[in-house]
Amino acid sequence: xxxxxxxxxxxxxxxxxxxxxxxxxxRDWLWGWAFFxxxxxxxxxxxxxxxxxxxxxxxxxxxxxxxxxxxxAAAVARLLKPRKAALLAWLxxxxxxxxxLAAISFQRSQVWKNSLTLWNDVIAHYPMIPLAYNSRGLALxxxxxxxxxxxxxxxxxxxxxxxxxxxxRAMARLHKGMDQEAADDFHSAILADARHFPLYCRLxxxxxxxxxxEKAIAMGxxxxxxxxxxxxxxxxxGLLARRQRWPEAEFHAREAARLQPQVPEFRQALAxxxxxxxxERRP
Numbered sequence: 001x002x003x004x005x006x007x008x009x010x011x012x013x014x015x016x017x018x019x020x021x022x023x024x025x026x027r028d029w030l031w032g033w034a035f036f037x038x039x040x041x042x043x044x045x046x047x048x049x050x051x052x053x054x055x056x057x058x059x060x061x062x063x064x065x066x067x068x069x070x071x072x073a074a075a076v077a078r079l080l081k082p083r084k085a086a087l088l089a090w091l092x093x094x095x096x097x098x099x100x101l102a103a104i105s106f107q108r109s110q111v112w113k114n115s116l117t118l119w120n121d122v123i124a125h126y127p128m129i130p131l132a133y134n135s136r137g138l139a140l141x142x143x144x145x146x147x148x149x150x151x152x153x154x155x156x157x158x159x160x161x162x163x164x165x166x167x168x169r170a171m172a173r174l175h176k177g178m179d180q181e182a183a184d185d186f187h188s189a190i191l192a193d194a195r196h197f198p199l200y201c202r203l204x205x206x207x208x209x210x211x212x213x214e215k216a217i218a219m220g221x222x223x224x225x226x227x228x229x230x231x232x233x234x235x236x237x238g239l240l241a242r243r244q245r246w247p248e249a250e251f252h253a254r255e256a257a258r259l260q261p262q263v264p265e266f267r268q269a270l271a272x273x274x275x276x277x278x279x280e281r282r283p
Contacts (some may be wrong), residue, residue: 002124017074028071097226115139139169146172156260163192167199183219190223194231198222201235213239230259234266237273246277 012222021205040061077087082132111121116261120138126132153169154163155205170185172213188195200219223229233256252268258264 014069018068029068032064032068033070035067036061037064039064110273115136116143128159130156130162130165132156133159134162134165137172141168141172146175150176161188161192163189163196166192167196168228177270186219187222187226188230191226194223194229197232197235201239213243228255228259229265230256234269237269241273241276244280246273246280249273250277 133156166189
């Protein structure tokens with residue numbers, strides 16, 4: 001990305017220039033840059049998840065950077081002090097910069113008109129960020145532009161096969177009546193993150209009523225055929241117990257407790273199913 005290399009070159013120029021201008025006041029120079037770098041550090045993953053397009057992370061660090069730039073401007077002014085014409089030209093340039101910066105700020109604010117304009121701008125500057133395509137897909141979905149939303153979800157998945165991205169594309173495909181393709185995406189979403197399975201179960205109940213439990217059970221079994229997952233076993237045990245399919249419910253409850261015996265919820269579910277089976281056997 002050319003903009004990245006341009007930014008790095010500019011940063012090197014600014015750092016080198018301020019160091020040269022302020023070589024006699026290095027303590028102030030170091031304080032400004034240390035403040036900038038230390039307050040920016042959390043944005044690089046120490047505390048927050050780093051997202052390079054989130055310019056808000058640079059707002060507080062800009063205090064240190066502004067301090068260094070003001071010191072540099074003052075150093076230039078001292079160098080030009082014997083030449084009044086040059087000093088006046090410098091002052092005029094600084095004053096002229098104010099309306100220019102105001103105009104640029106106003107123009108930049110138009111990016112925030114809505115989610116679509118925001119994510120269009122992010123993708124224009126950072127075309128390899130999957131979250132931006134997913135978020136633009138959500139904005140397009142809200143605008144009723146489902147086909148375009150699908151294309152953006154697909155691009156996000158190409159860059160990063162995240163469960164949430166699969167889930168969003170599945171919902172869009174479901175809206176388009178692409179049931180089989182949607183089921184494949186739901187499967188991928190649940191495989192990537194088992195927490196999507198309860199959401200899938202709720203979705204099936206909302207769409208199909210009580211018969212939706214069969215679709216949820218089939219999906220759970222499909223996921224387990226790919227990879228054992230205690231949370232899926234637990235959820236299936238509940239679905240099967242609801243339909244009084246006790247042997248299958250007991251099997252899945254036992255598997256959940258076996259895979260994660262430290263989870264009391266799984267052990268309690270197994271005990272409840274065993275108790276229900278005993279009560280059913282009583283004459």
